[in-house]
Amino acid sequence: MGKPDLSVEVAGIKLRNPVMTASGTFGYGKEFADYLDLEKIGAIITKGLSIRPKAGNPTPRIVETPGGMLNAIGLQNVGIDAFIQEKLPFLRTVNTPVIVNLYGNTLEEYGELAEKLDKLPEVAGLEVNISCPNVKQGGIVFGTDPNAAYEVVSLVRESTIKPLIVKLSPNVTNVVEMANACVDAGADALSLINTLTGMAIDLQKRRPILANMTGGLSGPAIKPVALRMVWQVAQAVKVPVIGIGGIMTATDALEFMLAGATAVQVGTANFLDPSAAQTIAEGMETYLEENGIADVKELIGALIT
Amino acid sequence: MGKPDLSVEVAGIKLRNPVMTASGTFGYGKEFADYLDLEKIGAIITKGLSIRPKAGNPTPRIVETPGGMLNAIGLQNVGIDAFIQEKLPFLRTVNTPVIVNLYGNTLEEYGELAEKLDKLPEVAGLEVNISCPNVKQGGIVFGTDPNAAYEVVSLVRESTIKPLIVKLSPNVTNVVEMANACVDAGADALSLINTLTGMAIDLQKRRPILANMTGGLSGPAIKPVALRMVWQVAQAVKVPVIGIGGIMTATDALEFMLAGATAVQVGTANFLDPSAAQTIAEGMETYLEENGIADVKELIGALIT
Amino acid sequence: MQFKSMIISNIEVSPGYFKMRMTAPPAVRSATPGQFIMVRVRDAIDPLLRRPFGIFDLGTFATAYTDCGTQTYFEILYKVVGKGTEMLSTLHQGDHLDILGPLGKGFMPGDPSGEKILVGGGVGMAPLYYLAKEMVKTSKVRLFAGGRNKEDILCITEFERLGVETYVSTDDGTLGASGLVTEVLEKHLSESIDNKTIFACGPFPMLRAIAAIAGRHDIPCQVSLEAYMACGVGACLGCVMKGRNHSNETPDYRCVCKDGPVFDYRDLQWD
């Protein structure tokens, strides 16, 4: 048998293997260039981008929890202009698809940003983070209301012809309903899950540990919830699904593919091991070899139930 | 300083300390009698009870996940009649409040069961598990729809004058909305959280590990989500809140109290250490002593934000 | 009982198989063969749950300190299959473990004049050694030991030293007869079944085959089962098996941890 085929296609973006890096956990790629070969992973997803630079939350912004971590970075980022000037030039030199994760504080900001990104040839696709409060509508979170999600995704869809991935929040009663709304609005693919909202407390100080009080839970702790949601959504929608949540090993990644994911994203694992994404991709290849599987696509949704 | 006061009152039930055992993780108390002093804990909450005996799910029913575990016991239980005959006699001999956790497959079953339990003097209170699908209404889960929750809690309220605790599911977009619906319907207290729905997969077998495919995630992994929800709900409602989710130590328990819980329940920790509930109660006493706190009630909701 | 044990030794007895000897309180001496313990591998959340192991052997030794008299110990024989057993295998003499046990219901020896047929598959041999040690005192004991290959055949010399007559078989024929242990057993029983009782421990398919054999020959048979366990004390209902009278309307579940791990094969449903 020759080398197994690890390539997959998501929303029209061709990936050499299914392992992408999750937004906010991999900076703009360059930060990890010393630790892995950026051309050995499937895609780089950049830190959540907004139209203007965003200060984010006060510190402490992160805290470890059992088997996971909470973060309340508050979507600090350089803004689209600095992104184009300071971050894109390096990414241009890397022969790996770059997917830009974006968010807005209002509907209009989403549209504006998508329009600007649409013009950048270096950007292979957009990943829309809808887990943000809509400042104009009294802080109701786009990602927990199907109508609001439909609206924002529709607007982004009108603003770009680039491949459009929508990233779903797990903090909902019915993730399938949210998934359907996003697909109806024109999403080419769905990625899930974003972080679960959580809290940590310092008993001695009697204060929340995070300055923001609550934060997003990520890491191995959330993997079972992520697997369940990916499985539910993959059964319900016709577009490709990208599995995210607590992926640390090739085994984890392949479990998500069995559950129906076409590709995966590695987040918190990058902190434990900055070469994690590459190690996981290589581990997947080894698994396929050892088990005589010619094409990783055979595993997508292959769960026996 | 004398011994600190650990007693609290929940829904009119006086507890010698705030540490109860969570339903389904402590059997009917007797199973743990060799490992701890049942009269050193606040209350015993028994395994979810239904009107008729329930077979539950096929095995495997449990699997460990990172920092947690999934269970899909399927609410196996002996039914109210066998409970009265086989389990109550032992519990009657223990000088600790017994709270019966109950559930139904239909609205009517909840009412019927509450009526029967209302007549038992050994039962200090009821904890209603609403995280169950309503068989008659096409499987919609009582605990994820405020109207369904209002209906079921109202019916139970009409069927009993005993203290009524309603146990909330975390698998919802807006836990505060659920909490309000239950309080409006007459709940004397709220307990949260029940388990998060999750899944685990065996890569080699290409199958879900649990025969039921999905299960409920419990243990330290879910603690941040539980703390956040307890904090949100405690701020929103006027009734006492009981904190549940990944409590392993006295520190964990006290964090929940800072977040607004009047009492706590210890679940998965009972499996790691069958004397956990007592150890935690003792640890809370030590903490109060060492920090010169005369009354544990001073800590309830004392989080500085 | 919940107690702290100190590890006395932890050695690899066959590739991937370890035998660990630990100190125990004197009360552990009353454990019956077939009972098990639950080990807290680490005082951390990873692994989270305790891991169950059968008691391989149990006894006392004289301590070096005359004042202390004797020390009770017990042994487990375990196979490295995952995270927990992997971590166990790296522990050293002097390390401590938090133990729950002895738990569950062990084997019932029955009429001493009868012949005892022990059947072990792989690491299923573990609880049979302590059983054999007790039974050779009064009865004729035979051991049928099976495994996939010769590495899976454990501690045969120890059994032979007890005076047990052993019959080894491996799937690949690398040790003893070639084939399944159930085939060798069936052949043996076809010669005579007089006053014999089977005591079996091993993978579920093996036990099911043995239950079928016992049924066919109508001989008494006790099996020791495995199951995913959380509590070990009958509280979580994670480890259940369908009992004889089980139906969805009249649930008759048995907890492997509390009603077992040893069952009369006729008390269970084998479908």
Place this chain on the structure above:
Amino acid sequence: MQFKSMIISNIEVSPGYFKMRMTAPPAVRSATPGQFIMVRVRDAIDPLLRRPFGIFDLGTFATAYTDCGTQTYFEILYKVVGKGTEMLSTLHQGDHLDILGPLGKGFMPGDPSGEKILVGGGVGMAPLYYLAKEMVKTSKVRLFAGGRNKEDILCITEFERLGVETYVSTDDGTLGASGLVTEVLEKHLSESIDNKTIFACGPFPMLRAIAAIAGRHDIPCQVSLEAYMACGVGACLGCVMKGRNHSNETPDYRCVCKDGPVFDYRDLQWD
């Protein structure tokens, strides 16, 4: 760089404080004082994140094997404060650790003719030893070491052996002068500030006080900060401090891991 280190020694140098020596690849020798490493305490999810530690010392020794030539090592000095450091303290010679580093920006030695004023609070002394070792080669070095009590005063003899002039103070007066290290420092500076530069590491309130002192006396001052870190490489934005020009509209955050941990105090906002 990411590499595996073998522990050479791990000893308690003061109650609750440990010094660990580890092997390292030769490239680590180019680390500058003030840089740090991130340690994966265990290959498990508990603890999950790496833990950051300053480089206490660094060097080479001749190995026993002539073929191998010299071996590079480095040391960390750490205080047991929680789960991760607790676990570190139980590790033994021969155990391995996964290390990331050297990371961040270290101290800038500046004009060698100037006098170097090192200020360390508690375990904040850690990165100052390696700094002192480099600076005594060319400059006059003084160390102001503070702590809550005498247990917090670490490795003073080692500094003195380098030829560093040391000034010890403790909050409770159990060693050296009684009072805050900043008071002793302020007193010293009030005598003369000629061509002096401050290099400080310790708890945030101490650093803020020192920044204020440096401002008042208008002397150069570099501080080494701590922060909760996840990635250590400038990617997660967990460890940020407000930079000089920071406002909500024009965010000017500095990553402690990448832009620091050592900063010119004038580059930060201290409110």
